[in-house]
Amino acid sequence: MITLVGAGPGSRGSMTLDAIEAIQSADRVVAFPRLKESLAFIRDDIVEIRRISEAEEAVGDDHLAVVVSGDPLFYGLAATLKRRGMNIHRVVPGISSMQYAASKLQIPWDSMTFYSFHGREKNVDFLLRQKISCVLLDKHYSLTELSADLKEKGAEGMIHGASYLSYDNEMMETKAIGESFAIEGDLALGVIELALDEG
Numbered sequence: 001m002i003t004l005v006g007a008g009p010g011s012r013g014s015m016t017l018d019a020i021e022a023i024q025s026a027d028r029v030v031a032f033p034r035l036k037e038s039l040a041f042i043r044d045d046i047v048e049i050r051r052i053s054e055a056e057e058a059v060g061d062d063h064l065a066v067v068v069s070g071d072p073l074f075y076g077l078a079a080t081l082k083r084r085g086m087n088i089h090r091v092v093p094g095i096s097s098m099q100y101a102a103s104k105l106q107i108p109w110d111s112m113t114f115y116s117f118h119g120r121e122k123n124v125d126f127l128l129r130q131k132i133s134c135v136l137l138d139k140h141y142s143l144t145e146l147s148a149d150l151k152e153k154g155a156e157g158m159i160h161g162a163s164y165l166s167y168d169n170e171m172m173e174t175k176a177i178g179e180s181f182a183i184e185g186d187l188a189l190g191v192i193e194l195a196l197d198e199g
Contacts, residue, residue, distance in 0.1 A: 006094020
């Protein structure tokens with residue numbers, strides 16, 4: 001039996017009680033390296049995995065919790081595991097990094113459009129039509145590159161960049177489109193506010 005648990009952005013304070021209880025009650029728990037360290041306050045026998053195939057290999061006849069960052073159903077692992085034929089018994093939701101960033105920025109996210117360039121093709125054209133959007137990034141495509149690509153397309157406005165959300169080393173910067181960011185890293189995101197002509 002597999003329970004897929006969303007740990008939120010990653011810090012202890014951003015986890016739900018439901019997620020903590022799901023991790024406590026499982027027979028075994030697997031998590032990616034960054035999360036394994038963050039979850040040590042719950043239990044010390046979490047097995048570190050680095051690839052999705054290792055999660056598949058860990059499945060047995062007992063109750064396995066697979067812990068992921070953010071929310072498993074927001075550009076998360078749930079769809080990938082289902083495509084691979086894994087039967088998920090339960091999904092425990094978590095706070096997404098987008099949701100956390102919106103709260104820190106105090107920007108209502110009910111009108112945001114969401115994209116992920118994390119391990120996906122980088123095409124900023126569809127961002128040009130959205131007043132507010134949030135983009136998940138990875139180490140292969142930085143906030144500075146996103147800012148430059150939007151500027152090259154003629155976009156104007158602001159980008160709020162963030163990385164290591166909810167951790168002690170959390171970083172947030174706001175720059176005009178076209179400017180460079182000091183924030184780099186594997187798990188960054190950008191909230192883009194375009195100055196669109198409303199006429």
